[in-house]
Amino acid sequence: MDLNEIVDIAVVGARNDLAQLGTSDAVIAGGTWLFSEPQPGIRRLFDITGLGWEPVTVETSGLELAATCTVERVSALSRELPPDWIAAPLLHQCCTALLASYKIWGSATVGGNLCLSFPAGAMISLATALDATVTIWRADGSDRSVAITEFVTGAATNVLETGDVVRSVFLPAAALRARTAFRKIALAPLGRSGAVLVGRLDLPTDGGAFALAVTGSTTRPLSLRFDTVPTPDALDAALDDIPDDVWHEDAHGAPDWRKAVSRVLAHEIRQELS
Ligand SMILES: Cc1cc2nc3c(=O)[nH]c(=O)nc-3n(C[C@H](O)[C@H](O)[C@H](O)COP(=O)(O)OP(=O)(O)OC[C@H]3O[C@@H](n4cnc5c(N)ncnc54)[C@H](O)[C@@H]3O)c2cc1C
Structure with a gap:
């Protein structure tokens, strides 16, 4: 839907750009939820896909998913991860718990799903099952890591404060094995x-x-x-x-x-x- 109250969409090119985030601004990633209903009080959108984060990083210690990694990419990882990470099929299974068309799958992001913090958040299910840690870029320039079970505090509530941005989620190798x-x-x-x-x-x-x-x-x-x-x-x-x-x-x-x-x-x- 058209969001008639939006006066500006800024493509974020560097972390410093996020310092401008205020109470009438919203980060936009896939935009699948933001554009699905009215957003009273929001005047500016900050598009974090411009930061160009690598969506997937495989390390011996585990798997890092950038906040901007799409659900579609997460699903595909089930066929791509190292063979000893036998939990790999779970990535696709959790994606199927997101009720969505292929268009949503292709745009919806891991970070957007976590930040909405809906009980039906499929990426929250995945992250909880695999003991994930969420890395937050805090508004004051510091980083904060929290377990997913601490990140989400209730139905559509979480620990994020004004100006905070989710950077990534990390799934440890032990859980993936x-x-x-x-x-x-x-x-x-x-x-x-x-x-x-x-x-x-x-x-x-x-x-x-x-x-x-x-x-x-x-x-x-x-x-x-x-x-x-x-x-x-x-x-x-x-x-x-x-x-x-x-x-x-x-x-x-x-x-x-x-x-x-x-x-x-x-x-x-x-x-x-x-
Ligand atoms: C048809 C349909 C079906 C859906 N089904 C489900 C479902 O089954 N379960 C479910 O949980 N959701 C569902 N959704 C809601 C939504 O599409 C998904 O949760 C999706 O994963 C959101 O990701 P996004 O990148 O599109 O988020 P956006 O729409 O871009 O953003 C969502 C919210 O998160 C904030 N945000 C996004 N990224 C960040 C970040 N990195 N840091 C801080 N804040 C951020 C935005 O400011 C906004 O408030 C559905 C939506 C539609 C339209």
């Missing part, structure tokens, strides 16, 4: 995710721990941690510990439904990774 199991459910076959759960069983040489990412069904992403694959009772106890007000409510699912289906999916994942 792990076995994973993915489940998504929605009220309609092509509906927005009501729950996205991902289990991860680390290699014995990486500690052998089990982590369960609970996303989509909760207002913020959760990572339930166990030393090894939990017993059914231990898994139930961890799910019971999730406070009632953390189960999300919107048109895509009632909290009691999300809680119930998350439990079913969690047990399926536990069995698959046992």
Whole structure:
């Protein structure tokens, strides 16, 4: 849609340009959400794709995705990553949890998805499952790294302050070497995710721990941690510990439904990774 109140679009060429960001400005990356609804109060857009960040950097320590890396590129990585990173299919699986046309896939970015911080944020599911760290360029010129589970604080809320920009997300190699199991459910076959759960069983040489990412069904992403694959009772106890007000409510699912289906999916994942 046309955003009639926008008076300027600046293409950002250097980090210093971001110092101008104020409360009536917005960063634009893919623009798939920004142009999908009115943006009252926003006068200027700062296009960060002009910074020319390398979308993907593969290192022995892990995988760095620039904030401007597209969902389409993330999906393609499932076929390109080193063979010992057996979690690679998860990248594509999480992309499929984004309800979107191919046009959205081609433009939507990892950073835009994280910054919206919607419960149905598919890149949030991926990042939570693989213990990602988010690097933020802070308005004061410093950098800050936070775990994804700290970055998102609630439904559409996060730790970003005025002028902060997400630079990248880092997925550690140990998590990429792990076995994973993915489940998504929605009220309609092509509906927005009501729950996205991902289990991860680390290699014995990486500690052998089990982590369960609970996303989509909760207002913020959760990572339930166990030393090894939990017993059914231990898994139930961890799910019971999730406070009632953390189960999300919107048109895509009632909290009691999300809680119930998350439990079913969690047990399926536990069995698959046992
Ligand atoms: C048809 C349709 C279906 C969708 N389905 C889903 C879905 O299933 N799940 C979901 O979560 N979303 C969904 N969305 C919303 C959105 O398209 C995605 O979340 C997408 O990943 C946003 O990325 P973007 O690059 O287009 O963000 P933009 O629209 O460019 O920006 C989104 C927001 O993030 C801010 N921002 C972007 N990049 C940065 C950065 N690096 N640092 C700081 N702030 C930044 C912007 O200022 C803006 O507030 C959907 C949208 C449409 C139109």
